[in-house]
Amino acid sequence: xxxxxxxxxxxxxxxxxxxxxxxxxxxxxxxxxxxxxxxxxxxxxxxxxxxxxxxxxxxxxxxxxxxxxxxxxxxxxxxxxxxxxxxxxxxxxxxxxxxxxxxxxxxxxxxxxxxxxxxxxxxxxxxxxxxxxxxxxxxxxxxxxxxxxxxxxxxxxxxxxxxxxxxxxxxxxxxxxxxxxxxxxxxxxxxxxxxxxxxxxxxxxxxxxxxxxxxxxxxxxxxxxxxxxxxxxxxxxxxxxxxxxxxxxxxxxxxxxxxxxxxxxxxxxxxxxxxxxxxxxxxxxxxxxxxxxxxxxxxx
Amino acid sequence: xxxxxxxxxxxxxxxxxxxxxxxxxxxxxxxxxxxxxxxxxxxxxxxxxxxxxxxxxxxxxxxxxxxxxxxxxxxxxxxxxxxxxxxxxxxxxxxxxxxxxxxxxxxxxxxxxxxxxxxxxxxxxxxxxxxxxxxxxxxxxxxxxxxxxxxxxxxxxxxxxxxxxxxxxxxxxxxxxxxxxxxxxxxxxxxxxxxx
Numbered sequence: 001x002x003x004x005x006x007x008x009x010x011x012x013x014x015x016x017x018x019x020x021x022x023x024x025x026x027x028x029x030x031x032x033x034x035x036x037x038x039x040x041x042x043x044x045x046x047x048x049x050x051x052x053x054x055x056x057x058x059x060x061x062x063x064x065x066x067x068x069x070x071x072x073x074x075x076x077x078x079x080x081x082x083x084x085x086x087x088x089x090x091x092x093x094x095x096x097x098x099x100x101x102x103x104x105x106x107x108x109x110x111x112x113x114x115x116x117x118x119x120x121x122x123x124x125x126x127x128x129x130x131x132x133x134x135x136x137x138x139x140x141x142x143x144x145x146x147x148x149x150x151x152x153x154x155x156x157x158x159x160x161x162x163x164x165x166x167x168x169x170x171x172x173x174x175x176x177x178x179x180x181x182x183x184x185x186x187x188x189x190x191x192x193x194x195x196x197x198x199x200x201x202x203x204x205x206x207x208x209x210x211x212x213x214x215x216x217x218x219x220x221x222x223x224x225x226x227x228x229x230x231x232x233x234x235x236x237x238x239x240x241x242x243x244x245x246x247x248x249x250x251x252x253x254x255x256x257x258x259x260x261x262x263x264x265x266x267x268x269x270x271x272x273x274x275x276x277x278x279x280x281x282x283x284x285x286x287x288x289x290x291x292x293x294x295x296x297x298x299x300x
Numbered sequence: 301x302x303x304x305x306x307x308x309x310x311x312x313x314x315x316x317x318x319x320x321x322x323x324x325x326x327x328x329x330x331x332x333x334x335x336x337x338x339x340x341x342x343x344x345x346x347x348x349x350x351x352x353x354x355x356x357x358x359x360x361x362x363x364x365x366x367x368x369x370x371x372x373x374x375x376x377x378x379x380x381x382x383x384x385x386x387x388x389x390x391x392x393x394x395x396x397x398x399x400x401x402x403x404x405x406x407x408x409x410x411x412x413x414x415x416x417x418x419x420x421x422x423x424x425x426x427x428x429x430x431x432x433x434x435x436x437x438x439x440x441x442x443x444x445x446x447x448x449x450x451x452x453x454x455x456x457x458x459x460x461x462x463x464x465x466x467x468x469x470x471x472x473x474x475x476x477x478x479x480x481x482x483x484x485x486x487x488x489x490x491x492x493x494x495x496x
Contacts, residue, residue: 203485
Protein backbone atom coordinates (compact mmCIF):
# COMPACT_ATOMS: atom_id res chain seq x y z
CA UNK A 1 0.00 0.00 0.00
CA UNK A 2 1.41 3.37 -0.91
CA UNK A 3 0.93 6.70 1.02
CA UNK A 4 -2.40 8.15 2.28
CA UNK A 5 -5.34 7.57 0.03
CA UNK A 6 -8.03 10.04 -0.92
CA UNK A 7 -10.39 8.22 1.43
CA UNK A 8 -8.09 8.77 4.46
CA UNK A 9 -7.61 12.44 3.53
CA UNK A 10 -11.40 12.95 3.39
CA UNK A 11 -11.79 11.18 6.75
CA UNK A 12 -9.19 13.44 8.36
CA UNK A 13 -10.75 16.61 6.91
CA UNK A 14 -14.21 15.45 7.91
CA UNK A 15 -13.12 14.59 11.46
CA UNK A 16 -11.36 17.95 11.86
CA UNK A 17 -14.36 19.92 10.64
CA UNK A 18 -16.67 17.80 12.80
CA UNK A 19 -14.58 18.37 15.91
CA UNK A 20 -14.43 22.10 15.16
CA UNK A 21 -18.20 22.31 14.66
CA UNK A 22 -18.76 20.36 17.87
CA UNK A 23 -16.49 22.68 19.85
CA UNK A 24 -18.21 25.74 18.36
CA UNK A 25 -21.67 24.36 19.09
CA UNK A 26 -20.60 23.55 22.63
CA UNK A 27 -19.30 27.05 23.31
CA UNK A 28 -22.39 28.24 25.25
CA UNK A 29 -22.09 25.21 27.52
CA UNK A 30 -18.48 26.12 28.32
CA UNK A 31 -19.48 29.71 29.06
CA UNK A 32 -22.39 28.54 31.16
CA UNK A 33 -20.18 26.13 33.08
CA UNK A 34 -17.84 28.98 33.97
CA UNK A 35 -20.71 30.95 35.54
CA UNK A 36 -22.17 28.05 37.50
CA UNK A 37 -20.84 27.13 40.88
CA UNK A 38 -20.35 23.38 41.15
CA UNK A 39 -21.51 23.46 44.80
CA UNK A 40 -24.69 25.16 43.65
CA UNK A 41 -25.23 22.54 41.00
CA UNK A 42 -24.78 19.57 43.30
CA UNK A 43 -26.65 20.91 46.32
CA UNK A 44 -29.77 19.32 47.74
CA UNK A 45 -33.32 20.67 47.69
CA UNK A 46 -34.04 23.53 50.12
CA UNK A 47 -36.21 21.30 52.31
CA UNK A 48 -33.42 18.73 52.67
CA UNK A 49 -30.58 21.11 53.49
CA UNK A 50 -28.76 20.73 56.76
CA UNK A 51 -28.16 23.79 58.91
CA UNK A 52 -24.52 23.91 57.76
CA UNK A 53 -25.36 23.62 54.09
CA UNK A 54 -27.97 26.35 54.39
CA UNK A 55 -25.52 28.64 56.18
CA UNK A 56 -22.94 28.04 53.44
CA UNK A 57 -25.46 28.81 50.71
CA UNK A 58 -26.57 32.05 52.40
CA UNK A 59 -22.93 33.04 52.79
CA UNK A 60 -22.20 32.26 49.16
CA UNK A 61 -25.14 34.41 48.00
CA UNK A 62 -23.87 37.29 50.14
CA UNK A 63 -20.41 36.93 48.59
CA UNK A 64 -21.80 36.75 45.06
CA UNK A 65 -23.88 39.89 45.61
CA UNK A 66 -20.81 41.66 46.93
CA UNK A 67 -18.85 40.67 43.82
CA UNK A 68 -21.55 41.38 41.29
CA UNK A 69 -23.25 44.46 42.74
CA UNK A 70 -20.53 45.79 45.05
CA UNK A 71 -22.72 46.01 48.10
CA UNK A 72 -22.74 44.22 51.43
CA UNK A 73 -26.06 42.53 52.07
CA UNK A 74 -27.44 40.15 54.69
CA UNK A 75 -29.40 37.18 53.39
CA UNK A 76 -31.50 35.45 56.01
CA UNK A 77 -33.70 32.40 55.97
CA UNK A 78 -36.55 32.93 58.41
CA UNK A 79 -38.85 29.92 58.81
CA UNK A 80 -42.62 30.28 59.11
CA UNK A 81 -43.93 30.98 62.60
CA UNK A 82 -46.29 28.58 64.39
CA UNK A 83 -49.76 29.97 65.02
CA UNK A 84 -49.47 32.40 62.11
CA UNK A 85 -51.41 32.25 58.87
CA UNK A 86 -51.18 35.39 56.78
CA UNK A 87 -54.06 37.14 55.05
CA UNK A 88 -54.33 40.38 53.13
CA UNK A 89 -57.33 42.51 52.20
CA UNK A 90 -57.68 45.56 50.00
CA UNK A 91 -60.44 48.16 50.14
CA UNK A 92 -61.51 48.96 46.58
CA UNK A 93 -63.59 51.91 47.82
CA UNK A 94 -60.38 53.61 48.95
CA UNK A 95 -57.77 52.72 46.32
CA UNK A 96 -57.05 55.69 44.04
CA UNK A 97 -54.67 53.91 41.64
CA UNK A 98 -51.58 55.97 42.55
CA UNK A 99 -49.28 52.90 42.27
CA UNK A 100 -47.37 53.87 45.42
CA UNK A 101 -47.69 50.22 46.51
CA UNK A 102 -46.03 49.06 43.30
CA UNK A 103 -43.25 51.59 43.82
CA UNK A 104 -42.66 50.43 47.40
CA UNK A 105 -42.52 46.82 46.19
CA UNK A 106 -40.08 47.83 43.46
CA UNK A 107 -37.64 49.19 46.04
CA UNK A 108 -38.22 46.71 48.84
CA UNK A 109 -37.82 43.63 46.66
CA UNK A 110 -34.76 44.71 44.64
CA UNK A 111 -36.49 44.76 41.27
CA UNK A 112 -34.80 45.59 37.99
CA UNK A 113 -34.78 49.37 37.72
CA UNK A 114 -35.05 49.72 33.94
CA UNK A 115 -38.30 47.74 33.61
CA UNK A 116 -39.99 49.32 36.67
CA UNK A 117 -40.78 45.77 37.66
CA UNK A 118 -43.02 45.17 40.66
CA UNK A 119 -45.05 42.27 42.08
CA UNK A 120 -48.11 44.52 42.02
CA UNK A 121 -50.04 45.50 38.92
CA UNK A 122 -52.72 48.14 39.39
CA UNK A 123 -55.61 47.61 36.99
CA UNK A 124 -57.74 50.56 35.99
CA UNK A 125 -61.23 49.12 35.70
CA UNK A 126 -64.52 50.43 34.38
CA UNK A 127 -66.98 51.04 37.19
CA UNK A 128 -69.64 48.33 37.13
CA UNK A 129 -67.33 45.74 35.53
CA UNK A 130 -65.30 42.95 37.09
CA UNK A 131 -63.72 41.84 33.84
CA UNK A 132 -60.01 41.71 34.57
CA UNK A 133 -59.26 41.32 30.85
CA UNK A 134 -60.52 44.85 30.23
CA UNK A 135 -58.45 46.35 33.03
CA UNK A 136 -55.59 48.57 31.90
CA UNK A 137 -52.25 48.72 33.67
CA UNK A 138 -50.58 51.37 31.50
CA UNK A 139 -52.92 54.24 32.34
CA UNK A 140 -51.15 57.57 32.21
CA UNK A 141 -53.37 60.34 33.55
CA UNK A 142 -54.33 61.86 36.88
CA UNK A 143 -56.02 59.41 39.22
CA UNK A 144 -58.65 58.65 40.29
CA UNK A 145 -60.22 59.20 36.85
CA UNK A 146 -64.00 59.63 36.64
CA UNK A 147 -65.93 56.42 35.99
CA UNK A 148 -62.98 54.20 36.93
CA UNK A 149 -61.95 52.16 39.92
CA UNK A 150 -58.56 50.68 40.67
CA UNK A 151 -57.73 47.12 41.53
CA UNK A 152 -54.14 46.29 42.51
CA UNK A 153 -53.36 42.64 41.79
CA UNK A 154 -50.48 40.72 43.30
CA UNK A 155 -49.89 37.12 44.33
CA UNK A 156 -52.98 35.80 46.12
CA UNK A 157 -50.99 33.10 47.99
CA UNK A 158 -53.68 30.59 46.99
CA UNK A 159 -54.30 27.63 49.28
CA UNK A 160 -55.01 25.58 46.16
CA UNK A 161 -52.26 27.13 44.06
CA UNK A 162 -52.14 26.11 40.37
CA UNK A 163 -48.58 27.46 40.08
CA UNK A 164 -47.30 25.03 42.71
CA UNK A 165 -48.96 22.04 41.05
CA UNK A 166 -47.40 22.62 37.64
CA UNK A 167 -43.80 23.06 38.77
CA UNK A 168 -41.89 20.08 37.38
CA UNK A 169 -38.97 20.39 39.82
CA UNK A 170 -40.66 21.43 43.10
CA UNK A 171 -38.93 24.79 43.04
CA UNK A 172 -42.08 26.45 44.36
CA UNK A 173 -44.23 25.39 47.29
CA UNK A 174 -46.57 26.59 49.99
CA UNK A 175 -45.17 27.35 53.43
CA UNK A 176 -46.99 26.70 56.71
CA UNK A 177 -47.94 30.35 57.15
CA UNK A 178 -49.64 30.34 53.75
CA UNK A 179 -46.96 32.02 51.65
CA UNK A 180 -46.16 30.49 48.28
CA UNK A 181 -42.40 30.75 47.81
CA UNK A 182 -39.89 30.13 45.02
CA UNK A 183 -36.37 28.82 45.51
CA UNK A 184 -34.63 30.87 42.83
CA UNK A 185 -31.65 28.54 42.96
CA UNK A 186 -33.83 25.52 42.17
CA UNK A 187 -36.03 27.10 39.48
CA UNK A 188 -35.26 25.97 35.92
CA UNK A 189 -37.15 28.85 34.29
CA UNK A 190 -39.70 26.78 32.38
CA UNK A 191 -42.39 29.39 33.18
CA UNK A 192 -45.15 26.79 33.59
CA UNK A 193 -46.12 28.51 36.85
CA UNK A 194 -46.33 31.88 35.14
CA UNK A 195 -48.73 30.38 32.61
CA UNK A 196 -50.74 28.57 35.29
CA UNK A 197 -51.36 31.62 37.50
CA UNK A 198 -54.80 33.12 36.76
CA UNK A 199 -53.77 36.41 38.39
CA UNK A 200 -50.65 37.11 36.29
CA UNK A 201 -48.79 37.31 39.57
CA UNK A 202 -45.51 35.70 38.56
CA UNK A 203 -42.68 37.45 36.77
CA UNK A 204 -39.82 36.02 34.75
CA UNK A 205 -36.31 37.43 34.96
CA UNK A 206 -35.44 37.85 31.31
CA UNK A 207 -32.22 39.44 32.51
CA UNK A 208 -30.51 39.63 35.87
CA UNK A 209 -31.92 42.69 37.69
CA UNK A 210 -29.83 45.85 37.26
CA UNK A 211 -29.77 48.01 40.36
CA UNK A 212 -27.16 50.51 41.48
CA UNK A 213 -25.37 49.62 44.70
CA UNK A 214 -26.85 52.50 46.70
CA UNK A 215 -30.40 51.46 45.84
CA UNK A 216 -30.12 47.80 46.85
CA UNK A 217 -32.13 46.83 49.91
CA UNK A 218 -29.54 44.98 52.03
CA UNK A 219 -32.10 43.24 54.28
CA UNK A 220 -32.76 40.18 52.18
CA UNK A 221 -34.51 36.85 52.51
CA UNK A 222 -33.44 33.66 50.77
CA UNK A 223 -37.02 32.94 49.67
CA UNK A 224 -38.02 36.55 49.07
CA UNK A 225 -36.15 39.68 48.04
CA UNK A 226 -32.58 38.51 47.45
CA UNK A 227 -31.46 39.58 43.99
CA UNK A 228 -32.72 37.00 41.53
CA UNK A 229 -30.48 35.42 38.90
CA UNK A 230 -31.35 35.57 35.22
CA UNK A 231 -33.82 33.01 33.91
CA UNK A 232 -35.88 32.31 37.02
CA UNK A 233 -39.41 33.10 38.08
CA UNK A 234 -40.21 35.38 41.01
CA UNK A 235 -43.33 36.48 42.84
CA UNK A 236 -44.80 38.40 45.78
CA UNK A 237 -44.12 36.77 49.14
CA UNK A 238 -46.11 39.25 51.28
CA UNK A 239 -42.58 40.60 52.04
CA UNK A 240 -41.83 37.53 54.16
CA UNK A 241 -38.40 38.89 55.12
CA UNK A 242 -40.40 41.65 56.88
CA UNK A 243 -43.65 39.96 57.86
CA UNK A 244 -41.98 36.93 59.44
CA UNK A 245 -40.21 39.39 61.73
CA UNK A 246 -43.56 40.90 62.69
CA UNK A 247 -43.38 43.91 60.37
CA UNK A 248 -46.07 45.05 57.94
CA UNK A 249 -45.53 44.53 54.19
CA UNK A 250 -43.87 47.42 52.32
CA UNK A 251 -46.88 47.96 50.04
CA UNK A 252 -49.17 48.45 53.02
CA UNK A 253 -46.90 51.02 54.63
CA UNK A 254 -46.70 52.95 51.36
CA UNK A 255 -50.45 53.11 50.71
CA UNK A 256 -51.53 56.76 51.11
CA UNK A 257 -55.23 55.89 51.50
CA UNK A 258 -54.95 53.07 54.02
CA UNK A 259 -56.69 50.71 51.60
CA UNK A 260 -54.60 47.72 52.65
CA UNK A 261 -55.21 45.50 55.68
CA UNK A 262 -52.77 42.77 56.66
CA UNK A 263 -52.56 40.38 59.55
CA UNK A 264 -52.72 36.96 61.12
CA UNK A 265 -55.89 35.07 60.19
CA UNK A 266 -55.55 32.94 63.33
CA UNK A 267 -55.77 35.98 65.64
CA UNK A 268 -59.46 36.82 66.18
CA UNK A 269 -58.54 40.38 67.22
CA UNK A 270 -56.54 41.16 64.08
CA UNK A 271 -57.71 43.83 61.60
CA UNK A 272 -57.83 41.24 58.80
CA UNK A 273 -60.32 39.17 60.79
CA UNK A 274 -62.45 42.27 61.39
CA UNK A 275 -62.57 42.89 57.63
CA UNK A 276 -63.44 39.29 56.78
CA UNK A 277 -66.18 39.16 59.41
CA UNK A 278 -67.77 42.58 58.84
CA UNK A 279 -67.17 43.69 55.25
CA UNK A 280 -68.47 42.68 51.87
CA UNK A 281 -65.50 40.60 50.83
CA UNK A 282 -64.83 38.81 47.57
CA UNK A 283 -61.95 36.98 45.99
CA UNK A 284 -60.82 37.33 42.41
CA UNK A 285 -61.85 34.54 40.01
CA UNK A 286 -63.49 32.56 42.79
CA UNK A 287 -64.90 30.11 40.23
CA UNK A 288 -61.41 28.71 39.62
CA UNK A 289 -61.27 27.28 43.14
CA UNK A 290 -57.82 28.65 43.92
CA UNK A 291 -58.82 29.66 47.47
CA UNK A 292 -56.80 32.91 47.66
CA UNK A 293 -55.55 34.58 50.83
CA UNK A 294 -55.92 37.97 49.22
CA UNK A 295 -59.36 39.54 49.57
CA UNK A 296 -61.06 42.61 48.10
CA UNK A 297 -63.75 44.51 49.95
CA UNK A 298 -65.97 47.57 49.78
CA UNK A 299 -66.98 50.16 52.35
CA UNK A 300 -70.60 50.32 51.27
CA UNK B 301 -43.31 -10.66 65.64
CA UNK B 302 -40.35 -9.24 67.49
CA UNK B 303 -38.16 -9.04 64.38
CA UNK B 304 -40.65 -6.64 62.78
CA UNK B 305 -40.39 -4.33 65.79
CA UNK B 306 -36.62 -4.37 65.51
CA UNK B 307 -36.78 -3.49 61.80
CA UNK B 308 -39.23 -0.64 62.48
CA UNK B 309 -37.06 0.66 65.32
CA UNK B 310 -33.96 0.62 63.10
CA UNK B 311 -35.81 2.43 60.32
CA UNK B 312 -37.20 5.07 62.67
CA UNK B 313 -33.74 5.56 64.16
CA UNK B 314 -32.26 6.02 60.69
CA UNK B 315 -34.98 8.54 59.80
CA UNK B 316 -34.32 10.54 62.97
CA UNK B 317 -30.59 10.54 62.23
CA UNK B 318 -31.25 11.84 58.73
CA UNK B 319 -33.13 14.83 60.03
CA UNK B 320 -30.98 15.52 63.07
CA UNK B 321 -28.71 17.98 61.31
CA UNK B 322 -31.50 19.87 59.59
CA UNK B 323 -32.39 23.31 60.92
CA UNK B 324 -35.45 23.50 63.15
CA UNK B 325 -38.33 24.80 61.09
CA UNK B 326 -40.44 25.79 64.09
CA UNK B 327 -40.70 29.19 65.67
CA UNK B 328 -42.99 29.85 68.64
CA UNK B 329 -46.31 31.62 67.94
CA UNK B 330 -46.65 35.39 68.58
CA UNK B 331 -46.70 36.27 72.27
CA UNK B 332 -48.91 38.80 74.05
CA UNK B 333 -48.75 42.43 72.89
CA UNK B 334 -45.85 44.17 74.61
CA UNK B 335 -45.65 47.19 72.30
CA UNK B 336 -48.28 49.84 71.85
CA UNK B 337 -50.21 51.36 68.99
CA UNK B 338 -49.61 55.10 68.74
CA UNK B 339 -51.37 57.69 66.65
CA UNK B 340 -49.15 60.01 64.68
CA UNK B 341 -49.42 63.71 65.52
CA UNK B 342 -49.50 65.73 62.30
CA UNK B 343 -47.59 69.02 62.22
CA UNK B 344 -50.63 70.66 60.75
CA UNK B 345 -52.36 70.56 64.13
CA UNK B 346 -49.76 72.70 65.86
CA UNK B 347 -48.81 75.24 63.21
CA UNK B 348 -48.77 76.28 59.59
CA UNK B 349 -46.09 76.47 56.91
CA UNK B 350 -44.97 80.06 56.38
CA UNK B 351 -43.83 79.36 52.83
CA UNK B 352 -40.20 80.12 53.73
CA UNK B 353 -37.42 77.57 53.59
CA UNK B 354 -34.47 77.42 56.00
CA UNK B 355 -30.83 77.04 54.79
CA UNK B 356 -31.17 73.24 55.03
CA UNK B 357 -34.15 73.25 52.69
CA UNK B 358 -36.71 72.53 55.40
CA UNK B 359 -40.05 74.27 55.44
CA UNK B 360 -40.30 76.96 58.13
CA UNK B 361 -43.38 76.49 60.27
CA UNK B 362 -45.10 78.95 62.56
CA UNK B 363 -46.76 77.67 65.68
CA UNK B 364 -50.46 78.64 66.03
CA UNK B 365 -49.93 80.23 69.43
CA UNK B 366 -47.13 82.48 68.16
CA UNK B 367 -49.82 84.71 66.60
CA UNK B 368 -53.05 83.77 68.30
CA UNK B 369 -51.83 84.28 71.86
CA UNK B 370 -51.11 87.96 71.07
CA UNK B 371 -54.31 88.74 69.26
CA UNK B 372 -57.69 89.85 70.42
CA UNK B 373 -60.26 87.12 70.00
CA UNK B 374 -62.37 88.26 67.05
CA UNK B 375 -65.63 86.63 66.00
CA UNK B 376 -65.03 83.84 63.51
CA UNK B 377 -65.85 84.56 59.87
CA UNK B 378 -68.51 82.50 58.13
CA UNK B 379 -66.44 81.61 55.09
CA UNK B 380 -62.80 81.39 54.06
CA UNK B 381 -63.28 84.37 51.70
CA UNK B 382 -63.39 86.64 54.76
CA UNK B 383 -59.86 85.62 55.85
CA UNK B 384 -57.77 88.68 55.02
CA UNK B 385 -54.46 88.15 56.82
CA UNK B 386 -52.60 84.94 57.53
CA UNK B 387 -54.92 82.18 56.40
CA UNK B 388 -56.04 83.82 53.17
CA UNK B 389 -56.55 81.64 50.13
CA UNK B 390 -57.61 78.66 52.21
CA UNK B 391 -59.53 76.22 50.04
CA UNK B 392 -62.65 74.89 51.66
CA UNK B 393 -64.72 71.92 50.53
CA UNK B 394 -66.12 70.09 53.53
CA UNK B 395 -69.87 69.83 53.30
CA UNK B 396 -72.02 72.61 54.69
CA UNK B 397 -69.70 73.42 57.57
CA UNK B 398 -68.67 76.95 58.50
CA UNK B 399 -65.55 78.00 60.42
CA UNK B 400 -67.41 78.07 63.72
CA UNK B 401 -68.66 74.50 63.23
CA UNK B 402 -65.25 73.28 64.29
CA UNK B 403 -63.15 76.24 65.49
CA UNK B 404 -63.36 78.17 68.76
CA UNK B 405 -62.13 81.75 68.85
CA UNK B 406 -59.68 82.52 71.62
CA UNK B 407 -56.04 83.00 72.58
CA UNK B 408 -55.34 79.25 72.35
CA UNK B 409 -56.47 77.84 69.03
CA UNK B 410 -58.88 75.06 69.81
CA UNK B 411 -61.77 73.13 68.41
CA UNK B 412 -65.42 73.00 69.31
CA UNK B 413 -67.30 69.79 69.85
CA UNK B 414 -70.94 69.65 68.70
CA UNK B 415 -72.11 70.14 72.29
CA UNK B 416 -69.97 73.27 72.64
CA UNK B 417 -67.20 71.68 74.71
CA UNK B 418 -63.65 72.83 73.97
CA UNK B 419 -61.42 70.23 72.28
CA UNK B 420 -57.67 70.55 71.98
CA UNK B 421 -56.34 70.68 68.40
CA UNK B 422 -54.34 67.51 69.04
CA UNK B 423 -57.60 65.69 69.75
CA UNK B 424 -59.12 66.65 66.40
CA UNK B 425 -60.16 63.05 65.79
CA UNK B 426 -62.86 63.48 68.41
CA UNK B 427 -64.41 66.02 66.07
CA UNK B 428 -64.13 63.82 62.98
CA UNK B 429 -65.88 60.99 64.80
CA UNK B 430 -68.98 63.06 65.41
CA UNK B 431 -70.01 62.83 61.76
CA UNK B 432 -67.93 59.98 60.30
CA UNK B 433 -69.04 57.10 62.48
CA UNK B 434 -68.48 54.19 60.06
CA UNK B 435 -64.96 55.40 59.29
CA UNK B 436 -64.23 55.82 63.01
CA UNK B 437 -65.53 52.31 63.72
CA UNK B 438 -63.34 50.84 60.96
CA UNK B 439 -60.39 52.93 62.18
CA UNK B 440 -60.75 51.47 65.66
CA UNK B 441 -60.53 47.98 64.16
CA UNK B 442 -57.51 48.78 61.99
CA UNK B 443 -59.50 48.64 58.75
CA UNK B 444 -59.35 52.36 57.92
CA UNK B 445 -56.32 54.63 57.87
CA UNK B 446 -52.79 53.70 56.97
CA UNK B 447 -50.15 52.55 59.40
CA UNK B 448 -46.49 51.62 59.67
CA UNK B 449 -44.56 49.32 61.96
CA UNK B 450 -45.52 45.84 63.13
CA UNK B 451 -48.60 43.69 62.65
CA UNK B 452 -47.31 41.62 65.57
CA UNK B 453 -47.32 43.81 68.68
CA UNK B 454 -45.15 41.33 70.57
CA UNK B 455 -42.22 42.25 68.29
CA UNK B 456 -42.64 45.99 67.79
CA UNK B 457 -44.95 48.98 67.93
CA UNK B 458 -47.31 50.37 65.34
CA UNK B 459 -47.85 53.97 64.23
CA UNK B 460 -51.35 54.77 62.99
CA UNK B 461 -52.10 57.73 60.78
CA UNK B 462 -54.15 60.54 62.24
CA UNK B 463 -57.27 61.53 60.21
CA UNK B 464 -55.46 64.77 59.33
CA UNK B 465 -52.37 62.92 58.04
CA UNK B 466 -54.34 61.82 54.99
CA UNK B 467 -57.30 64.21 54.85
CA UNK B 468 -57.06 67.97 54.71
CA UNK B 469 -59.75 68.90 57.25
CA UNK B 470 -60.75 71.88 55.10
CA UNK B 471 -60.98 69.77 51.91
CA UNK B 472 -61.00 66.11 52.98
CA UNK B 473 -61.56 64.44 49.64
CA UNK B 474 -58.38 63.12 47.98
CA UNK B 475 -57.34 65.41 45.16
CA UNK B 476 -56.41 63.80 41.83
CA UNK B 477 -52.71 63.04 41.58
CA UNK B 478 -50.33 61.62 39.00
CA UNK B 479 -49.58 57.90 39.35
CA UNK B 480 -45.96 56.84 39.92
CA UNK B 481 -43.87 54.01 38.43
CA UNK B 482 -45.48 53.36 35.02
CA UNK B 483 -44.98 49.66 34.19
CA UNK B 484 -42.41 49.06 31.45
CA UNK B 485 -41.93 45.32 31.58
CA UNK B 486 -41.91 43.10 28.54
CA UNK B 487 -45.55 42.04 28.74
CA UNK B 488 -46.76 45.63 28.83
CA UNK B 489 -44.58 47.05 26.05
CA UNK B 490 -45.28 44.07 23.78
CA UNK B 491 -49.03 44.36 24.33
CA UNK B 492 -49.18 48.12 23.84
CA UNK B 493 -49.45 48.30 20.00
CA UNK B 494 -52.24 45.74 19.90
CA UNK B 495 -54.34 47.73 22.35
CA UNK B 496 -54.71 50.74 20.06
